[in-house]
Amino acid sequence: MPFNVGLLIVSDACSKDPSLDQTGPYLQTFFRDSPTFILSKREIVSDTTAEIQKTVSSWASEAENIKLILTCGGTGFTQRDITPEAVRPLIQRHAPGIVHAMLSESLKKTPFAIMSRPVAGVINKSLIITLPGSPTGARENLEAIIATLPHALAQLDGKDSRALHKKMARTMGDVVPGDAKSPHTHATHTHLITHELSSPVTQRARKSPFSMVSMNDALHLISSYTPKSRIVEMDITNRELLGSVLAETVVSSVNVPEFPASIVDGYAVSSSDGPGIYPVVAVSLAQKQTENSGLQPGQIARITTGAPVPPGADSVVMVEETELISTTHDTIEEENQVKILAMNVKPGENIREVGSDLKKGTVIFKEGYQIKNGGEVGLLASIGRSKVRAWRKPTVGILSTGDELKDPDEGSGLQYGQVYDSNRPALISTVESFGYRCLDLGIAHDDEEGLFHSVSKGLDLADYLITSGGVSMGEKDLLKPTIERKFGGKIHFGRVRMKPGKPTTFATIGDDKVIFALPGNPASASVAFHLFVLPSLLQYQGVHADGVNLLPGLPRLKVRLVKEAKLDDQRPEYQRAYIYQNEKMELVAEITGGQRSSRIGSFRGANGLVCLPAGSDVGKAVIQGEVEAIMFGQPIGRVV
Ligand SMILES: Nc1nc2c(c(=O)[nH]1)N[C@H]1C(S)=C(S)[C@@H](COP(=O)(O)OP(=O)(O)OC[C@H]3O[C@@H](n4cnc5c(N)ncnc54)[C@H](O)[C@@H]3O)O[C@H]1N2
C-alpha cells in the first residue's frame, strides 16, 4: 500500500505569491511516478510558528492518514528560519538517524550543509522530516533517506516489516533466507523451481517444469491472486476517472436547477393575463442575481434561456411570439411595452421547475459503479462535485526482452538476425486504449543483469509489469528464473493450453505487484493481453465480473464463421477476426488470414478473437457455423 505524503512549503515569499514556489512542483514530479508514495497534500505557509504547527498537527492526526510529512524551508540561520523550532515541540520521538543521514550526504556536496538545522521524528503515526527550502537541497536530502522510509513507515503503522526487510535486502543483492530453491507447490500444480540463471545450457531442463494449465484454471488463478487496489480521491478532471469504479455512493446535494429557470429566450408572464400589451418592468439574465423583485399581474419581464423566472410569473413566452410596441427614451434605449401574441399559455410553460432535472437527495451512482462516459463526469460536475472517491487504477510498465530487438527509432536499419520491436508499441497502445497509465520500460537484453535491472525498474515504478519474450524453453529464456530467483516472485502459472500464447506466465511479487510475462511472438503477446492481462487489470481496479464469467473482461458473443476454420488438434485457439453485421443483421466473423503466432499482421482489421475448440476435444478437424467470439474493438466499417 502506498504511503500518503504531505508537503508543506514554509516561505514568507511563496505564501504571498505561490508562483514563486519551485520546490513544491519539483518534489511533486519526484513523487509522481512512485508506486510507494502518493503526494496527497501540498500547502504553503509563511515562516510563522503558529501556521506551521497548525498544518503539521492537523496532517499528523489519524483522520488525515498522512504517513510522511515533509516541510521544505526555514531550516537555515536567518531570523525568519524557525521551522525546526516550530516542529520540535510537536515531535514525540526523535529520529536522529534520519538527520544524520541527510546531513552527511549533504556535506559531501557542500560545506554549507553545516548551516542546515534539520529535525526528524514521529508525531502520532506520522513521520515528519524538515528539508531545506531549495529544490536541489530538498531533493538531495530526500534521496539520502528515501530507500529506508517505506520500512520505517510500515513499522510506524504497526505492520510486520520482515517482508519489507527481505525485499530491500533482495534489491540490494543479498541472499535472503527462505528464498525458493526447492520444489514447491501451487494451487494447480507442483513444479521444480526454474533452472539456475547461470547454469550451462547442457544442464537446462529438457521439459518445461510448468504444467500446462487449462484456460479455465489460468483464469481462476488470476482471479485468486490479483491484488486489490486502494481507494483514492480523484479530481473529476482526471483522465483516469473514465472507467474507474466509485468507492462511494454519490447523492445529489443540490436541486438541478436550484431555481425555476426559463427554457427559452422571451418574456416571463403570468399565464392568466393572456395576450395583450404589457410593460416590461424587469430583466432576468442567466447570471448570478442578488435581488428579484417579482412581477405584479399585468407586468412582464424580459428573460433569457437558463435565467431565473421572477416570482409572480408562471410561464415564459418565446420572443418569436411577441411584438415590440414602444421603447424608453433614456440614455440607453430599452424595451418599454411588448405585445404578447401567444394564446392559451399554460402555467409552467417553458419553465424548468426546481429539481426537475435532478432532485436533491437523489442517488446518482451507487458505490461500485464504473464511470462509463464523459457525460457522467458532467453529471458529477452538475451537482458541484470536483472530487470523488474511487478505486485507483493500476499503472502498467511495458518491457520488451530480446537481444535481437531493435527500436525503429534508432534508425540505421536491421542487421542480420535483428527484428524490430513490435510488442512494446502494440502493448502500450492497447493498454492505453483501455484507459491505463503506461510506462515504457524499453528493451532488456537476454541476460541476468539486463533483465534484473529492467524488471527492478518496472517493479519500482508500476503496479503491473508486462514483459514479452524469454518465457519458453530456449537457453536465453531467462524471465521465469529471474522472477523466481531474483525477485522471490510466485509463478502461479507458466504454461497454458492455448494457441497462441502457450508460455504465458502469471506471477505476483509480495502482495501488491503483478507480472505478466507474455510470449515473445507478437500475435501471442497481444492475444494473451486481451485474454488474461485485461481481466486482471479490471479486477484489480474493482470492476465486477458479469455473473456469467469468472473475471471482468471483454464482451463475449456468438458469431457465425464466414468460412469453415481448421482446428488445432491439441490447443483451443483464439484466431483474430473481423466481426461485423451482414445484410441479414447477423454477426459474422472473417478470419484475418494466416494465424501463425509470429504474424502480427493477423491483427490487421481485427476487432475480435474467435474462440475455436481443440480438435481433440470435439472430435473434429474443422469447424463451421456458430462459434464464440471476444470483441476487443468496435464492430464498425468494413476492412479495406
Ligand atoms: N522447445 C520449445 N520451443 C518453443 C516452445 C516450446 O514449447 N518448446 N514454445 C513456442 C511458443 S508456443 C512460443 S509462443 C514461443 C515463445 O517464445 P518466448 O516467449 O520465449 O520468446 P522469445 O523466444 O524471446 O521470442 C520468440 C519470437 O518472438 C520474437 N519477438 C520477441 N519479442 C519481440 C518483440 N518485442 N517484437 C517483435 N518480435 C519479438 C522473437 O524474435 C522470436 O522470433 O516459443 C516457442 N518455442
Ligand code: MOO
Ligand atoms: O503459443 Mo505460441 O504463442 O503458439 O506461438
Ligand SMILES: [Mg+2]
Ligand atoms: Mg524463447
